[in-house]
Amino acid sequence: MLTFTIRRLVLAVPTLLFISLVIFLLLQLAPGDPMAQVPLTVPPEVKEKMREALGLGQPLYVQYWKWIVQFFWVEPQVLIDHWFGTSFSTDNLRVISWQTRSPVMDIVIQRIPQTLWVVGTAYVVGILIALPIGIYSAYRQYSWFDQIGTFVAMVGFSVPPFFSGVLVIVIFSVELGWFPSIYDTTLVVDSWESFLQQLRQMVMPVMVLALQITAQISRFMRASMLDNLNQDYVRTARAKGLTERTVVLVHVLRNSMIPVVTVIALGVPSIFGGAIITEQVFKVNGIGQLLIGAIQANDLPMVQTLTFIFAVLIVVFNLIADVLYGVLDPRIRYD
């Protein structure tokens, strides 16, 4: 198991390098010019100097190498400095955003809490709703509960977040006026009042995201439970005289959870990707909105770093899912 984990970790490095190269090369084709916003009165030779200051005059491989160094060597140093108060990174140049002329990572760190709050809550809520639905649907297969569950899951698959988001805004914000339609990120939670307000503004984005997550995971849970319910060991457990509750919730559930747990792990990065649209609808200024803004403003270092962070998340969670599968299911051996 350990060798497998180490081998996968080592394999992840070339994968990530290749992905970063693909992203880098793709972005090099970009037609946009970071100097487009500079006033026309600035003479061309000054513009050329500014361009060189951004590191644009160098050959491609130098630019790529410098980005790699900045991302994997300088940024971790900054993080260590921040945590322990050391000064490793004082003279090194960091990845600078063209939009704001400040380090990309600082902006990302500012934006991450909003995304994590909304998306993380939605993920937890979605899973908590999905598991009981999946278990009961499988236990009472083809009952009315199962039929409704199937239909709701199909709706969850089919209604895209940019429609369900707008729909809940129309219903709960425009018509009923219960929740604010725009997520206020400047809100500081320091009292009971502001905590309630924070809850109120989180309800709608969480609802939209949780619908999709519930749809996916409840289907997996149901299928996995159905696979196990007809196994011989279930009949044995019943024949031993165990209560129905113990049979289903202990014996069957524990075995059915194995694939579901890996699916949950696999879903984490895709939720970050899917949150791009939800964040846009509710004006949550998280990572997704940052990416959209950066793409529209032609801020290549920002786009590159964010896309690469998404790629890292995907690779890491794929790895976690594979390892988890091996740890949870003793029948699976990777060697």
Place this chain on the structure above:
Amino acid sequence: MTDKERFVPDEGLTPASTAIPAAGELEEFTRPPRSQWLNVWDQFKHHKGAMAGGILFLVIVLTVFVGPWLWPLDATTIDIRARNQGPSLAHPFGTDQLGRDTFARMMAGGRTSVSVGIAAMLLALGLGSLIGVLAGFFRRLDGPLMRLTDLFLALPLLPLLLVMMLLFREPLNAAFGPEQGIFILIVTAIGVTSWMPTARIVRGDVLALKEREFVLAARSIGTTNTKLIARHILPNVLSPIMVSATLGIATAIITESALSFLGLGFPPDYPTWGRLLFDATDYLQQYPERVFWPGMAISLTVLSVNYLGDGLRDALDPRIRGR
């Protein structure tokens, strides 16, 4: 005329319950052989959701492609005096802020959305089947092609799609004109980023098929690889391909709408469902019903296609068939 017909022995014997009881057992064996697709259709008919989904999808496709010829109003005619109207007999879905008929715009938008969905699905399916068959059939190609698939699966797709939209819009617009160019761009972008699941499923099936006796038999009479794939492998992996085709249409329609919704899809004067939804959000406070039509159209289309795929999967699975 696929190999499956001859190789699945229980095909002719299963309908014991459907045979006429008075005719006795002999009737079962003397009946003319049934085609595999008739069996599939019989099973499909029993799936109520799939039938409803199929009919709904057909209705939507017909409305969207035939409707504009029957409907008198044009999607681009501006009638500024009739702007912002609610639903009426002349305009069943009302009109927008420039007095254009929403129903006509919905049909025009649907034509683009459904075409993008089908074209992107065909491209993804072609790529996925090609890579899947090559990886499954030729051992030497298996490793590199599957690593490639893993790499593509690890790419963050939505951000990359957005970046691709940004990068290639101008050159393609210049080469093919604004509408053709963006159509080609969106179809290619979606197709290139969604072939991986098909490739994996097809590879798995091909790997299993390759070891079957009929492939060995075909090889021993000197069938070339190309013929073997075309005649024996492809017809037998048709069912997983068909299921991923339906699901592919659904994801392609959603992705196209998402791109249009983020303002990076089709140009503003060229309606698609996603674009109509995006434009309607500006008038959310005054005319919330405008959001409803395009959103409903996207959701219904995707829902019907998903149910269709669900039914197809059940109907094409010989283990479930006949239950």
